[in-house]
Amino acid sequence: MKHLLSIADLDADDLHELHRLTDSFVEVGQRPIPKVPTLRGRTVVSLFYEDSTRTRLSFETAAKRMSADTMTFSVSTSSVKKGESVRDTVETIEAMGIHAIVVRHSSAGVPWQVAQWTSASVINGGDGWHEHPTQALLDSYTIRQRLGSLVGRHIAIVGDIKHSRVARSDVLAFTKLGAEVTLVAPPTLLPPNLDGWPVNVSHDLDAVLPKVDVCYLLRMQRERMTEALVPSLREYTALYGLTRRRASLLSTDALIMHPGPMNRGVEIAGEVAEWPNAVMVDQVRNGVAVRMAVLFLLLASEGPVGE
Amino acid sequence: MSSGSGTIVRGGRVIDETGTRRADVAIGDDGQIVAVGPDLDGTGATTLDASGCVVTPGFVDLHTHLREPGREEAETVESGSRAAALGGYAAVVAMPNTEPPIDCAAVVRQVLDAGAAAGLCDVRSSGAVTAGRKGEALAPYGEMAALGVRIFTDDGNGVQDEGLMRRAMEYGRTMNAVMAQHCEIDSLASGGHMNEGAWSSKLGIPGIPAEAEELMVARDIALAKLTGATVHLQHLSTAGSVDLVRTAKAAGVRCTAEATTHHFTLTDECCASYSPLFKVNPPLRIDSDVAAIKAGLADGTIDAIATDHAPHTQEVKELPFDEAPPGMLGLETALALALTELGDLSLEQIVGLLTWRPAAIAGLSDMHGGPVAEGRAANLCVFDPETAWTVDPARSASRSRNNPYAGRKLKGKVRHTILFGTPTVIDGEAQR
Known part of the structure; x- marks a missing residue:
């Protein structure tokens, strides 16, 4: 595998292989010195055109635990502010001698463009509304860790599906791994056309919750109010928020997940986020191991360098 | 010689x-x-x-972006004229979304002079419907019509205000003007970068629904009926638009329509590459729309094949898909695309769509498109x-x-x- 751009490019076997690799890196993370020399001499660049603390830190931690060198290209302090194009930036970084670029951009498709302009491996760290493949890997890994397998599991993804790269990647990963997915959202927050999506759709969260093994909540962004997609946050919470009352409709071993950052009191009640089966901390912890697995798969195959 | x-x-x-x-x-x-x-x-x-x-008669393109003045790094009247000549065109109508826009006699004259100097094509100018193409006030049609401008359009944008569009049609009638419309309701289309549908949903790119075009097609047909003006509907891209024009023509409304080569040869699936080369406005639609455009060309509902030749530099076409400007080249491929893709049409029909029918719309029949005699x-x-x-x-x-x-x-x-x-x-x- 040269790049990780989309879950759409992976089949179930690829996902299982990444999960198995992740198992071994979870183990590494539990060691007193959680570091292996696997990627010594490799350089991983974070090219983040959009603010993201957790994804960037997670990738950088993963790279460092594998002894790769890391560089951060921060848009707010860089030549991009002076008008440099993505292509020029990529070609400049490329000339420094690098092996992987993690790209985050607010526009869908930028990682595909970057892949045309570099010989390094490109990892999609989130492109617009489109995909966030490592999030789907860590989400599916977390479910597998807790529930054993995704086969036959029923997962509800609740909230702003339309604008969510997490939802697009999760739907692909969960269904490829054998889960049944139900999207729960008002019509204004669903993609306009779901032809070809292997999902159920519901607008009634109360009816869905008792039937699911996982309730995956998405972040509700405040700007959706100004776009007239929902009348108010208050109404959103009333209809689609995982309130305490609603959470009690879940079966006792159902998982509650969220990609973060959470809006407590909007899509999830503050106390529900603290419930034992709310696994947001596991998601973050597994995120580092998953990204180590991705870096391993993309970069370690060529053998050690710098010997 | x-x-x-x-x-x-x-x-x-x-x-x-x-x-x-x-x-x-x-x-x-x-x-x-x-x-x-x-x-x-x-x-x-x-x-x-x-x-x-x-x-055949030299071809006539009702819809060419020559980019001069203002965007000469992308095209000039001369380079665009050369592309036109190589594509078989003897006349092109330059669109007004230049910088400054073609909304007064001075800019019309500049474009016409550059065309004459190049000597490669009979370059005609359109004129803007509204001053500055801002959609707020009428442009001075009289002084532009005096220089031979016949087609008025704010192409690049549709005129959003119904009342203003009505006045434009009424006022332009005395100058024998053809009001040409880029049909797109901004409030439905804005923020969109490709056709709204299965592909946009999958790709996570904001979409432009077919209805954004069709509502304005319907509106302008209604306004043409109200005012008695002739309206020309530019670059139809949807099956619904073709149906609206077919019905309007059958009812005797004075309207004509064009379709571009890309709208009968490409679909929104092309955008899956995320290459901004496939970003165009109106956007590439779906198979059933392509079939409807072809049917409209075959049965005469659509009067002309237009290019919407829209040059852009490599730099801007390498921007992220949602930041890149819409548009694609067309002058040098139009004939071959028509001959290759319009298998249901006779050669005579295709020649008509490229010559005498657009010439009649542009008011050029005395010199272009007419009989070889x-x-x-x-x-x-x-x-x-x-x-x-x-x-x-x-x-x-x-x-x-x-x-x-x-x-x-x-x-x-x-x-x-x-x-x-x-x-x-x-x-x-x-x-x-």
């Missing part, structure tokens, strides 16, 4: 609105056709070989309908390279183009 002896186009099959016949075409030094018939005596004349070729201006295209070739963007005469058809195999190639008796293209090579 040798002087004093004219030119003879020999051995071709002439197709014009009067029919098809095997004939030579003799052109005098005054730029007029002096004889049309079999085996003409061409003693002393320069001969242009047309064997195996079709001889004695006494007419010698604006001609000679093309081989069977020559197969592969699109290579690097070979374009345009200053830009935003051609979405790179590597595509097409049939049909322009051999010679003649502008007022002077060959602008001979054997596929521009003459200046």
Whole structure:
């Protein structure tokens, strides 16, 4: 595998292989010195055109635990502010001698463009509304860790599906791994056309919750109010928020997940986020191991360098 | 050219609105056709070989972005004229979304002068419907019409305000103006970058629904009925738009319509590459829309094939998909795309869509598109309908390279183009 751009490019076997690799890196993370020399001499660049603390830190931690060198290209302090194009930036970084670029951009498709302009491996760290493949890997890994397998599991993804790269990647990963997915959202927050999506759709969260093994909540962004997609946050919470009352409709071993950052009191009640089966901390912890697995798969195959 | 002896186009099959016949075409030094018939005596004349070729009126494009003034790094009147000549065009109508926009006599004159200086194509100018293309107040049609402007459009944008559009149609009637509309309701389309549908949903790119176009098509048909004005609906892209125009024409509303080559050859699936080369406005739609456009071209609902030739530099076409400007080149591929993709249409229909029908809409029938006959201006295209070739963007005469058809195999190639008796293209090579 040269790049990780989309879950759409992976089949179930690829996902299982990444999960198995992740198992071994979870183990590494539990060691007193959680570091292996696997990627010594490799350089991983974070090219983040959009603010993201957790994804960037997670990738950088993963790279460092594998002894790769890391560089951060921060848009707010860089030549991009002076008008440099993505292509020029990529070609400049490329000339420094690098092996992987993690790209985050607010526009869908930028990682595909970057892949045309570099010989390094490109990892999609989130492109617009489109995909966030490592999030789907860590989400599916977390479910597998807790529930054993995704086969036959029923997962509800609740909230702003339309604008969510997490939802697009999760739907692909969960269904490829054998889960049944139900999207729960008002019509204004669903993609306009779901032809070809292997999902159920519901607008009634109360009816869905008792039937699911996982309730995956998405972040509700405040700007959706100004776009007239929902009348108010208050109404959103009333209809689609995982309130305490609603959470009690879940079966006792159902998982509650969220990609973060959470809006407590909007899509999830503050106390529900603290419930034992709310696994947001596991998601973050597994995120580092998953990204180590991705870096391993993309970069370690060529053998050690710098010997 | 040798002087004093004219030119003879020999051995071709002439197709014009009067029919098809095997004939030579003799052109005098005054730029007029002096004889049309079999085996003409061409003693002393320069001969242009047309064997195996079709001889037609020079093509007329109702929709060309020449980018001058303001965006000369992407195209100039001269470079665009050369691309037009190579595509078989004798006349093009320049769209007004330049910088500054073509919304007054001074800018019209600048464009016309640049076209005359280039001498490769009869460059006509459109004029903006509203001052500055801002959609707020009428532009001065009178001074532009006095320079020959016939088509008024804010192309690039539709005129959003219904009341203003009504006034534009009423006021323009006295100048014999054709109000041409880029049909797009901003409040439905804004923020969109491709067709709204299964692909946009999957790709996570904000979409533009077909209804954003269709609502304005319906509105302008209603306004044409109200005002008695003639409205020309630009670059139809949806099945619903074609149906609306078909119904309006049957009801006697004075409306005409064009479709671009890309809207009958490409679909929104192309955007899956995330290449901004496939970003265009109106956006590429779906298979059933492509089929409807073809059906509209076949049954006469759509009057003309237009290019919407829209050059952009490599830099801006390498921006992220949602930041890149819409538009694609078209002048040099239009004929071949029509011949390759419009298999249900006769050669005569295709020639009509490229020549006499757009010429009539643009008010150019006295010089362009009309019969290939004695006494007419010698604006001609000679093309081989069977020559197969592969699109290579690097070979374009345009200053830009935003051609979405790179590597595509097409049939049909322009051999010679003649502008007022002077060959602008001979054997596929521009003459200046």
